[in-house]
Amino acid sequence: MTPQAKISILQHLIQIPSVNDHETDVADYIASLFAPYPDAKVEKVPFAKHRDNLVVTIGHADGPQIGLCGHMDVVDPGDVSAWSQDPFAGEIVGDQLFGRGASDMKSGLGAIVITMLEFLEQQTPLKGSIRLLATVGEETGEYGAAKLTDEGYADQLAGLIIAEPSGLDNVVYTARGVIDYKIISTGKASHSAQPEKGVNAIDNLMKFYNAVGPIMAKHDQTDPVLGSLLHNVDLISGGEQINSIPAQAELMANMRTIPAYPNQVIYDELEALVAKLNAEPDVQLDLSYSYPEEAIPGDPDAPLVQLAKQISDEICGHDTKIVGSGGANDGAEFLRAKADFTSIEIGPGSNTSHQVDEYISIKEYLQAVEVYKALVPAFFDSLD
Ligand SMILES: [Zn+2]
Numbered sequence: 001m002t003p004q005a006k007i008s009i010l011q012h013l014i015q016i017p018s019v020n021d022h023e024t025d026v027a028d029y030i031a032s033l034f035a036p037y038p039d040a041k042v043e044k045v046p047f048a049k050h051r052d053n054l055v056v057t058i059g060h061a062d063g064p065q066i067g068l069c070g071h072m073d074v075v076d077p078g079d080v081s082a083w084s085q086d087p088f089a090g091e092i093v094g095d096q097l098f099g100r101g102a103s104d105m106k107s108g109l110g111a112i113v114i115t116m117l118e119f120l121e122q123q124t125p126l127k128g129s130i131r132l133l134a135t136v137g138e139e140t141g142e143y144g145a146a147k148l149t150d151e152g153y154a155d156q157l158a159g160l161i162i163a164e165p166s167g168l169d170n171v172v173y174t175a176r177g178v179i180d181y182k183i184i185s186t187g188k189a190s191h192s193a194q195p196e197k198g199v200n201a202i203d204n205l206m207k208f209y210n211a212v213g214p215i216m217a218k219h220d221q222t223d224p225v226l227g228s229l230l231h232n233v234d235l236i237s238g239g240e241q242i243n244s245i246p247a248q249a250e251l252m253a254n255m256r257t258i259p260a261y262p263n264q265v266i267y268d269e270l271e272a273l274v275a276k277l278n279a280e281p282d283v284q285l286d287l288s289y290s291y292p293e294e295a296i297p298g299d300p301d302a303p304l305v306q307l308a309k310q311i312s313d314e315i316c317g318h319d320t321k322i323v324g325s326g327g328a329n330d331g332a333e334f335l336r337a338k339a340d341f342t343s344i345e346i347g348p349g350s351n352t353s354h355q356v357d358e359y360i361s362i363k364e365y366l367q368a369v370e371v372y373k374a375l376v377p378a379f380f381d382s383l384d
Contacts, residue, residue: 001121003366006114007097009033010365011090013106014099019076023136023144026072027054030113030134037120045148047136053144055153056132058116063128064158064383066376068116069145069330070109070347071138074101075354082356096359107360108163108347109134111368118373127380128158138330141291145333154337159304159379161372162331165349168368169318171308172345175325176226177257177295177332179266182250183208183274186284189240189247198245199282202238205249207277208285209233215269216255223258225324226295230256256326259297293328296335302342303382311374312346316367320346346371 016025027044034040034056045053054072057065077087077100085091085098092098099106116130133153135144148154166172185205190198216231231253238249257263267289274287299305300322309320331343348368352358 001114001118006110006366006369007092007362009114010097010102010107010110010360013110014090014101015088017088017100018073019100020073020137020140022050023072024050024052027052027134030054030056033113033117040116040120045151045153047144047147051136051144053136053148054132054134055148056116057129058120059126059129061129063126064380065129065131065156066379067131067133067154067157067160067334068112068372069133069135069160069162069334070105070112071135071144071330072109073137073139074104074106075139078356084357087358092362095362097362097365098357098359100358102358102360103165103349104353104358105164105347105349107365108165108349108368111348111365112161112163112372114369115372115376118369124377126377130376131157133330133334135330142293142328142330142333143291145330149333149336152337154334155339157334157337157339157341158383159341160331160334160343161304161308161375162329162343162345163347163368163372164329164345165347165353166323166325166345167349168312168316168320168346168364168371170321170323170346171305171312172323172325173300173302173305173342174225174259174298175296175329175332175345176327177263177293178328179255179257179263179292180252180290181255181270182252182288182290184286185238185249186286187245187247187249187282190245192243192245195245198247201246201249204277204283204285205238205251207280207283208273209251211273211277212253212270215273219261221258221260223260223324226258226326229258229261257295259295263292263294293332294335296331296343299342304342304344304379307378307382308344308346308371308375311378312371315370315374
C-alpha cells in the first residue's frame with residue numbers, strides 16, 4: 001500500500017465523527033477495506049444501536065493468536081471555533097495531520113488495520129492468527145471491550161497490542177485501574193425553622209465524606225511504577241433551597257487503583273463503611289459504581305514488552321521507554337478472558353489527545369505500521 005493510501009485511510013477515519021457514538025460507521029468502513037480478502041473473517045458484534053464492535057481475524061487458525069486493539073470512539077471536539085482546523089476534515093499541514101482522534105486513536109486504529117491489510121496484500125505467511133478488536137465506548141468506560149470479552153473474543157489470545165497513543169517511544173506494560181463511585185444520601189425535607197421534623201441529607205453525607213478519606217489513606221503500599229492509590233471526591237451536591245432541610249445530597253469520587261489493591265478490596269471497604277453508617281438512626285446512604293476497571297499488573301520482562309521496545313528502537317531510531325500508565329485501557333477488560341496473556345500499549349500519538357488542534361505526525365503514523373508489521377511475526381517466533 002502506498003503512503004498516500006495509508007494517509008487517506010486515516011483521513012477517512014477522522015472524517016467519521018464517532019463522538020462517543022456511531023462507531024458502526026467506523027466499523028463498516030474498516031469492514032469495507034477487508035472486503036477484497038475473502039479469507040479475512042469479519043464479524044460485527046453489536047453493543048447498542050449504531051454501536052457495533054468489529055472483529056476481523058486473519059492468518060493461520062491453528063497457531064497462536066495475537067490481538068490488535070483500537071477503539072473507534074473519540075471524545076467531543078469541544079469548542080470547534082477554537083480549532084485552527086476543522087476537527088473532522090483530516091487536514092494536513094506539513095507533517096501534521098489534524099483532527100479529533102488523530103492521536104487518540106484513529107491513527108493507531110488505522111495503523112493496525114493497515115498492518116493486517118498489508119499482510120493480506122503481500123500474502124505474508126503467518127505462524128498464527130491476528131485478530132483485530134475494534135471497540136466502542138472506550139472513552140466512557142471500555143464497554144465495547146467488556147462485551148467482546150464476555151462473548152469470548154479474547155479467549156484465544158496469546159498476546160494483545162493496544163494501539164493507544166503511548167507514542168512509539170513508550171511501551172506501556174502496567175496501568176492503573178479506576179473506580180468511580182457515587183454516594184446518594186436520602187434524608188427528609190422540613191422547614192429549616194423546624195429541623196427536628198426532617199433528616200439532613202447533607203449532614204449524613206458528610207459522615208461518609210469524613211470517614212472515607214482516612215480509610216483510603218491506610219492503603220500505603222506504593223507501586224514502583226504507578227505510585228500510590230489515589231482517592232478524590234470530585235463532585236458534590238445537595239439541598240433544595242436555603243430554608244429547607246435538605247432531603248437529598250450526593251457525592252462522586254474517582255479512584256485510581258494499583259495492582260497491590262484489587263478492586264474487590266476497595267468495594268468491600270466502601271460497602272462496610274456504608275453499612276456501618278446506615279446502622280445509625282436516620283442515615284440512608286446508597287453506593288453505586290460506574291464502569292470500574294482493574295489495574296493491569298504486567299511484567300516488564302515479558303517477551304511482548306521487550307520485543308516491542310527492540311523493534312520500535314530499530315525502526316524509529318529512538319530509545320523506547322518501558323513505562324506504566326495512569327489511565328485504564330481496553331486491556332483491563334480483555335484480561336478478564338480465559339486466556340493468560342500480556343497486554344501492552346504502543347501506538348502513534350502526540351501530546352494533543354483530547355485537546356483542541358489534536359494532530360498526529362504522519363511520519364510517526366507510517367512508522368507505527370512498520371513497527372506492528374515487524375512485531376507480530378517476532379512475537380509468533382518468540383512462542384516457538
Ligand atoms: Zn484512547
